Amino acid sequence: DVKVTQSSRYLVKRTGEKVFLECVQDMDHENMFWYRQDPGLGLRLIYFSYDVKMKEKGDIPEGYSVSREKKERFSLILESASTNQTSMYLCASSPYHQGAPLHFGNGTRLTVT
């Protein structure tokens, strides 16, 4: 089974802090994704990466950046956390072929105070 591991399940950070969310997958998938999940809004794509050092903006990239230095690892960075970034963050991976489903991590509940 594919395993997607997010480093933290819960994080509490202060406004203005730099925050790193880490994600590792063990199935050699080309694609990796960061989603934000909010009630009533479903999942919204922040960034995705289709290869090492490659990244593309999703629908809501403002206030976020990403890093993919190794194929198995995809990091989400909040340069200066704000209270409106309090949310659930989901990492996912998939192979690069048509119709491939996403494999998700357990999620990180981030609270910014």
Added chain:
Amino acid sequence: AQTVTQSQPEMSVQEAETVTLSCTYDTSESDYYLFWYKQPPSRQMILVIRQEAYKQQNATENRFSVNFQKAAKSFSLKISDSQLGDAAMYFCAYSPKYNNNDMRFGAGTRLTVKP
């Protein structure tokens, strides 16, 4: 841009009964993929079922089946013989055929199963 709409924020079903969750989508493409994902209270999202738009036959996975109406752009999920473990958030998702980096999700339906 493609959009996915789940019009039922919450549903409930009695254990052993059948429930149908609704999903509609908007696209100008003729070929694509549709998915239902389940997110139990433990939070890890898992794939329930997948449908390829060019296939006429509705996908089934054990107690889970879909009613895919391409012309109506409707993709409902039927859960038969509901079990307590089916309680979860269910998300409908759309993916273009040639770009699996652009998966679109609905807002989700929270399903409660009553014993």
